[in-house]
Amino acid sequence: MESARNKVRSAADLDSERVNHVVSELSERSKTTVQDRVQAVRANFVLALQAGVAALLAWFVSHDILGNPDPVFAPISAVGTLASSLGQRLRRTIELILGVAVGIGIGDLLVILVGHGAWQLGAIVTLSIIVTIFLGGSVAVVTQAAATAVLLVALPPKPMMDPEFPRVVDALIGGGVGLAVVALLLPLNPLRIVDRAARPALETLAEQLTVTADALAERDPGRAQTALERLRRVEEYMDGLQDALEGGRETATLAPARWNRRRALTRYAESAEYINHAVHNSGVLVRRAVTTLEDDEPIPAAMASAVRQLADAVRLLHQELGAGLEPEAARERVLRAVSAAGRAYSEGVGFSGSVVVAQVRTTASDVLRATGLERTEANRLVRRAVSPQAAPTRTARPAAH
Incomplete structure (x- = not known):
């Protein structure tokens, strides 16, 4: 009887431990989610400010000046x-203006022929999409043409004597103002954009290598397996780095205030391939x-x-x-790693x-x-x-560069 009670008590303790573990894990995930969201807001605050300023200026130019x-x-x-995505704003502006022009042309013509209403809205949007696709428009052009057609039908009709070309002019004004805000008024720091995108990849890589080193020192295969899973x-993250590099190049091209970052940005871009390796x-x-x-x-x-x-x-x-410096400290530390690896081999290791x-x-x-070193020099x-x-000979062929 006592043995049965002990078994029941042990099972209950085990269940309680599992529940506590799950609750703790959920709590940690919740904290991480909030932190991620706050970080996302901080990272995109300037973008939100750019959009607000661009909308204000576009309205002012069109309404108060013109x-x-x-x-x-x-x-x-x-x-x-x-x-639009960083690195695509110039192309996006051209596509946006084309989409507005197509939507206005088709929308105005059909509104004159069939008038306003629910079925007219559906027909106009359908035809706008079909015509835009036929003309070879991208997804952005198709979407903009359809959205413009919706606005034309949904907005109150304008007097017939009012010319429709000011709507195209509005699109030109809006696109131009948006680019001006990005290039002149509130240009992002392209190096910071790329550095922020690279941080998750490089920090995770460095962290999991450190965990692996601790696992080797403590002979703990479980920790090494956890590092392997997290390293995946x-x-x-590397996909985000490539997108950021495109955005950084665009900003460094459009914004005169950021031209001094071109050299550092080019170095970062050249490094991305080898970071991936x-x-x-x-x-x-x-x-x-x-x-x-x-x-x-x-x-x-x-x-x-x-x-x-x-x-x-990797951390260095x-x-x-990120600081735009010559990475001399990183070179020195990586060569120390190689030297230590050579000593390890000399002291005796197994196949793996x-x-x-x-x-x-x-x-x-x-x-x-x-x-930034060439292959032969590296x-x-x-x-x-x-x-x-000390050079190892019993090894698999290294990955080709």
């Missing part, structure tokens, strides 16, 4: 320009570290040190690229351990390329950092 009594399309066009998110090769490194631990292979202290210094090099790379050492070298070469420095007798 005397348009109903300048609806000017602020709409201005906000549409600002709402980095590849998702480093992410991939780090994934192989961590995967083999898990196998090393699970197979209970010998793990010299220098192996954990090599991975930890590689993580530090992010800091120096030798792959970890090789991937430290391969990832180090990627990081050096990301600092590989020469890596070889110099490791004595010839």
